[in-house]
Amino acid sequence: MARPPNTQPMSKSYLPGNTNQPFSTRLYQLTQRHRHWFFIAPALIVLLTVVIYPILFSTGVSLFRVTFASQSRPFVGLQNFERMLGNDDFIQSALNTLYYVIFSVSGSFVLGFAIALLIRRVTAGKELLRLILIIPITMAPIVVGLMWNWMLDPLFGLVNWFLGLFGIPGQTMLAQASTARLTVVLVDIWQWYPLVFLIIEAGMATLPRAPFESARLEGVSSWMIFRRLTLPMLRPVILVALLLRTVDAFRTFDIVRVMTDGGPALTTETLSLYLYRTAFTFNKLSRAAAGSILMLLVIGLISALMFRYLYRDVEVG
Amino acid sequence: MKVVLKDLLKRFANAERAAVNKINLVIEKGELAVLLGPSGCGKTTTLRMIAGLEQPDSGRITIAERDITDLAPKDRRLAMVFQNFSMYPTMNVYENIAFPLHAIKMKRKEIDRTVREVARLVNIDHLLERSLRQVSGGEAQRVALARAMVRRPEVFLMDEPLSNLDAKLRVQLRTEIKRLHQDTGATFIFVTHDQEEAMTLGDKIIVMNNGDIQQVGTPHEVFFGPRNAFVANFVGTPSMNMLSGRIVADEGGYRLRLPGFELSLPARFADGLGKMKSDGVIWGIRPEAIKLVSAPGENTVSGQVELVEALGSRDLIFARAAEQLFGVIVDAQESVPVGAPCHLHFAGEQMHLFDAASERSLLNDKPPQSPHRDGGRLCKDGDIHRIATNSPP
Amino acid sequence: MPVPTSERLLAYVILIAMAALVLAPVLAGSITAFKPQIIWVSSPPTWIFEPTLENFEFVFFTRKGWQYLRNSLIISFGSVAMALMLGVPAAYAFARFRFRGSKALMQWLISLRMIPPIVVGLPFYAMFLYLERGLGIGLRDTFPGLIITYQTFLLPLVIWMMRGYFAELPAAMEESAMVEGYTRMGALLRVVLPVVWPGIVATAILNFIFAWNEFFLALILAGNRTSTLPMTAGTYIVRTRVEWGNLFAVNLLIMAPVIVLTVILRRQLVKGLTFGILE
Numbered sequence: 001m002a003r004p005p006n007t008q009p010m011s012k013s014y015l016p017g018n019t020n021q022p023f024s025t026r027l028y029q030l031t032q033r034h035r036h037w038f039f040i041a042p043a044l045i046v047l048l049t050v051v052i053y054p055i056l057f058s059t060g061v062s063l064f065r066v067t068f069a070s071q072s073r074p075f076v077g078l079q080n081f082e083r084m085l086g087n088d089d090f091i092q093s094a095l096n097t098l099y100y101v102i103f104s105v106s107g108s109f110v111l112g113f114a115i116a117l118l119i120r121r122v123t124a125g126k127e128l129l130r131l132i133l134i135i136p137i138t139m140a141p142i143v144v145g146l147m148w149n150w151m152l153d154p155l156f157g158l159v160n161w162f163l164g165l166f167g168i169p170g171q172t173m174l175a176q177a178s179t180a181r182l183t184v185v186l187v188d189i190w191q192w193y194p195l196v197f198l199i200i201e202a203g204m205a206t207l208p209r210a211p212f213e214s215a216r217l218e219g220v221s222s223w224m225i226f227r228r229l230t231l232p233m234l235r236p237v238i239l240v241a242l243l244l245r246t247v248d249a250f251r252t253f254d255i256v257r258v259m260t261d262g263g264p265a266l267t268t269e270t271l272s273l274y275l276y277r278t279a280f281t282f283n284k285l286s287r288a289a290a291g292s293i294l295m296l297l298v299i300g301l302i303s304a305l306m307f308r309y310l311y312r313d314v315e316v317g
Numbered sequence: 318m319k320v321v322l323k324d325l326l327k328r329f330a331n332a333e334r335a336a337v338n339k340i341n342l343v344i345e346k347g348e349l350a351v352l353l354g355p356s357g358c359g360k361t362t363t364l365r366m367i368a369g370l371e372q373p374d375s376g377r378i379t380i381a382e383r384d385i386t387d388l389a390p391k392d393r394r395l396a397m398v399f400q401n402f403s404m405y406p407t408m409n410v411y412e413n414i415a416f417p418l419h420a421i422k423m424k425r426k427e428i429d430r431t432v433r434e435v436a437r438l439v440n441i442d443h444l445l446e447r448s449l450r451q452v453s454g455g456e457a458q459r460v461a462l463a464r465a466m467v468r469r470p471e472v473f474l475m476d477e478p479l480s481n482l483d484a485k486l487r488v489q490l491r492t493e494i495k496r497l498h499q500d501t502g503a504t505f506i507f508v509t510h511d512q513e514e515a516m517t518l519g520d521k522i523i524v525m526n527n528g529d530i531q532q533v534g535t536p537h538e539v540f541f542g543p544r545n546a547f548v549a550n551f552v553g554t555p556s557m558n559m560l561s562g563r564i565v566a567d568e569g570g571y572r573l574r575l576p577g578f579e580l581s582l583p584a585r586f587a588d589g590l591g592k593m594k595s596d597g598v599i600w601g602i603r604p605e606a607i608k609l610v611s612a613p614g615e616n617t618v619s620g621q622v623e624l625v626e627a628l629g630s631r632d633l634i635f636a637r638a639a640e641q642l643f644g645v646i647v648d649a650q651e652s653v654p655v656g657a658p659c660h661l662h663f664a665g666e667q668m669h670l671f672d673a674a675s676e677r678s679l680l681n682d683k684p685p686q687s688p689h690r691d692g693g694r695l696c697k698d699g700d701i702h703r704i705a706t707n708s709p710p
Numbered sequence: 711m712p713v714p715t716s717e718r719l720l721a722y723v724i725l726i727a728m729a730a731l732v733l734a735p736v737l738a739g740s741i742t743a744f745k746p747q748i749i750w751v752s753s754p755p756t757w758i759f760e761p762t763l764e765n766f767e768f769v770f771f772t773r774k775g776w777q778y779l780r781n782s783l784i785i786s787f788g789s790v791a792m793a794l795m796l797g798v799p800a801a802y803a804f805a806r807f808r809f810r811g812s813k814a815l816m817q818w819l820i821s822l823r824m825i826p827p828i829v830v831g832l833p834f835y836a837m838f839l840y841l842e843r844g845l846g847i848g849l850r851d852t853f854p855g856l857i858i859t860y861q862t863f864l865l866p867l868v869i870w871m872m873r874g875y876f877a878e879l880p881a882a883m884e885e886s887a888m889v890e891g892y893t894r895m896g897a898l899l900r901v902v903l904p905v906v907w908p909g910i911v912a913t914a915i916l917n918f919i920f921a922w923n924e925f926f927l928a929l930i931l932a933g934n935r936t937s938t939l940p941m942t943a944g945t946y947i948v949r950t951r952v953e954w955g956n957l958f959a960v961n962l963l964i965m966a967p968v969i970v971l972t973v974i975l976r977r978q979l980v981k982g983l984t985f986g987i988l989e
Contacts, residue, residue: 032372039803043796043865050862051822054833061836121713121721131976132729135736138972140923142940143961147739150954156751158738195983202980240984251826254925258944272828279832292829303824330810370885390888397889403882407904420891
């Protein structure tokens with residue numbers, strides 16, 4: 001009956017028009033229009049100095065041969081990058097890092113998700129359980145590493161003592177090439193599953209109840225509810241959890257540094273650790289800089305991809 | 318205080334069109350002006366520019382001949398009530414009301430006197446010591462009113478202050494705002510998307526859409542003499558029946574060909590129709606203006622009742638005739654059951670016609686000047702107005 | 711929705727087992743901090759003993775632990791204070807003003823979370839070195855140097871968290887104050903800050919935890935004068951001999967305040983940990 005009218009503008013002026021604006025207006029408008037910069041500029045300047053400038057600096061350094069010892073810094077172009085990419089140890093530590101990312105992320109994700117699902121079914125003592133379960137994430141990674149060193153000590157560590165109760169002989173998990181990497185990953189999972197747990201739990205708290213209640217009324221099985229409702233609705237939250245875990249696993253340093261320091265035989269060496277060593281033990285700053293730029297590019301690419309995926313359905317910011 | 322907006326333009330960053338498109342408006346001293354329009358029409362932006370919360374891209378704002386365009390909000394000597402309760406949660410009711418007085422460095426004793434006086438005026442003097450958690454939504458909005466009044470401003474800006482309240486409170490506070498307006502004699506500028514609220518409150522209604530002013534006039538003027546199809550459609554509940562049609566010249570007059578039926582048009586459209594470039598028009602008639610008659614005749618279509626909604630003393634009937642659905646308002650006693658045949662008569666003097674291309678009215682193409690100019694002509698039946706403004710939402 | 715008892719029981723069993731896996735090493739380790747030296751490495755572990763504070767005494771005084779504690783406190787408080795001073799106004803602007811590029815800037819801020827510390831740590835070391843050699847400005851092994859460096863991860867976090875808190879407040883709050891006779895700054899200080907105060911505290915605490923636990927940048931940029939507690943923890947491991955009791959005394963010093971803060975903060979934790987991406 002009623003159709004949406006598309007109305008034309010009416011005559012605009014009752015009054016004689018005057019569009020000339022005095023200078024004071026323009027000045028006031030200028031300060032008004034740019035007032036946000038008064039608030040943002042200080043933070044922005046600091047961030048540019050402590051993040052962007054160092055990265056540019058590093059890029060510059062990677063194009064020369066710079067050491068802490070020598071004064072001469074010849075330009076070498078992309079040589080440092082070539083050296084890095086041709087270096088077996090660099091490749092090895094990159095592969096190790098990939099291993100960490102894959103297993104630490106997936107392990108902590110499954111564990112954290114499971115705990116988020118389980119804790120919803122609990123009533124009494126929920127707060128206390130949650131509090132205990134998030135302790136690992138609040139600990140300094142270095143403390144976690146040292147603590148598990150002690151736990152895993154082949155002679156008197158609690159783990160071996162515990163295994164001994166069941167007649168399993170003492171293991172030297174951190175000293176054997178075959179088990180060291182997995183052990184470190186397990187400790188990493190122990191430390192970081194609470195991140196996934198907290199994010200997923202917060203995400204589930206925001207889900208609307210109605211679809212779940214109606215699904216239940218309609219007799220849909222729990223598994224189907226999980227598959228067809230919970231998972232799709234949690235998609236953005238899951239992506240955030242995966243993104244943050246990936247980023248953190250990619251930079252692993254502290255735990256490995258105190259548990260194995262990359263050994264045995266570089267089986268646990270991560271990129272961060274290797275680059276740190278290249279710069280500060282072997283004094284090859286330029287090469288380390290080249291490596292770190294490569295590292296930045298890779299993580300930038302990974303997070304850009306995940307971000308684009310994330311942006312498809314959530315408005316970030 | 319007389320408020321004048323001149324060529325006011327505001328375009329937000331990344332926006333396709335201007336939020337407020339070079340509007341001109343005069344609000345006289347002591348007037349209660351209502352900015353009415355759908356969401357996104359620019360009414361709130363206009364109000365916020367008057368308050369100084371948004372800076373216009375160009376144009377001037379004057380209050381009582383004083384140019385305030387470049388003044389900070391605090392220096393504009395006006396008060397504003399917001400839609401979502403803008404209470405300061407860390408202060409109690411008393412401190413909330415006193416807060417604006419601290420800004421002008423008033424003496425403590427005088428603050429106390431003023432706060433109590435104003436609180437009495439809006440009937441919250443018993444709430445003064447309460448924290449905001451202990452007051453209801455309606456009371457919170459009274460506190461907001463008190464806080465607005467406390468500096469005795471001569472211009473009050475109200476940004477949909479009643480929208481978050483339930484229906485009953487809304488009506489109650491509406492009356493109170495009207496009373497406040499009469500008591501203070503101040504200029505009120507009230508923004509709303511609720512046309513019923515606009516009708517009951519406003520001395521003057523400014524209908525806006527897409528950043529442009531569509532019509533300025535008294536409630537009667539915008540209701541009975543809409544200048545264009547938008548205003549006709551937006552103002553009034555239930556909304557006007559509107560159909561697209563074609564004009565055919567007849568010996569000595571014009572006929573209107575609508576889908577499924579034809580109407581003869583009264584002579585008062587002749588002027589407007591003569592100036593038209595094409596023959597396409599939009600025809601409109603309010604549900605109150607359609608009469609149920611006992612037999613077919615001139616300007617009558619026959620059909621069947623499809624749906625009846627009770628409005629109280631009146632019924633809203635939806636009747637299908639000539640494959641169109643018409644809303645018709647009838648007295649409850651004269652109501653017709655669903656399924657019954659009926660004959661709808663369209664009174665020529667209550668029809669509206671709009672040019673299909675420009676959507677302008679073929680009657681009122683000039684901005685109405687005096688109050689009740691159109692209203693006086695059309696409003697023979699004073700009853701119609703009452704229904705239109707008091708019909709339940 | 712009601713949960714079947716069997717399902718709930720299973721949930722309890724798994725969660726309690728997991729909680730045990732979390733608590734066991736933490737408690738067992740912490741107990742070691744109170745063990746006398748002879749039973750640090752006893753196997754099987756000795757559970758019954760007379761608790762002693764000698765490990766703490768040793769760590770604190772003989773090994774100058776109080777200095778490291780002081781350093782950690784100065785750096786953590788200093789860097790959080792700096793991050794708040796710079797970040798809170800910026801967060802307010804991001805929450806309230808929409809301007810050209812505001813969205814892109816915010817996204818850029820999130821992307822900073824992705825940068826591995828080594829990417830910034832390496833050039834920082836070199837830059838500090840050149841500053842020292844070239845201009846005589848020593849930032850290496852100084853508190854200002856570390857406090858500035860910590861802004862790389864603290865400042866974006868402060869902006870993100872605080873933006874969320876500001877965005878929760880209706881803009882009408884400070885707008886009415888502005889119409890009522892206050893400047894934007896006045897409205898901010900007298901109306902907004904009192905309301906957003908708990909958010910600032912939460913942000914400060916979480917940032918404090920991050921600064922307190924930081925290891926990597928300190929390892930590269932701190933020295934004898936500015937060593938933090940996490941850095942000293944590693945010094946109790948010597949290839950031949952680990953002073954477990956002393957080590958756990960240090961660990962406890964690092965852990966205890968954080969766990970207390972976590973108990974206070976637990977509801978706000980997610981907001982900070984997810985970096986506000988979830989909203």
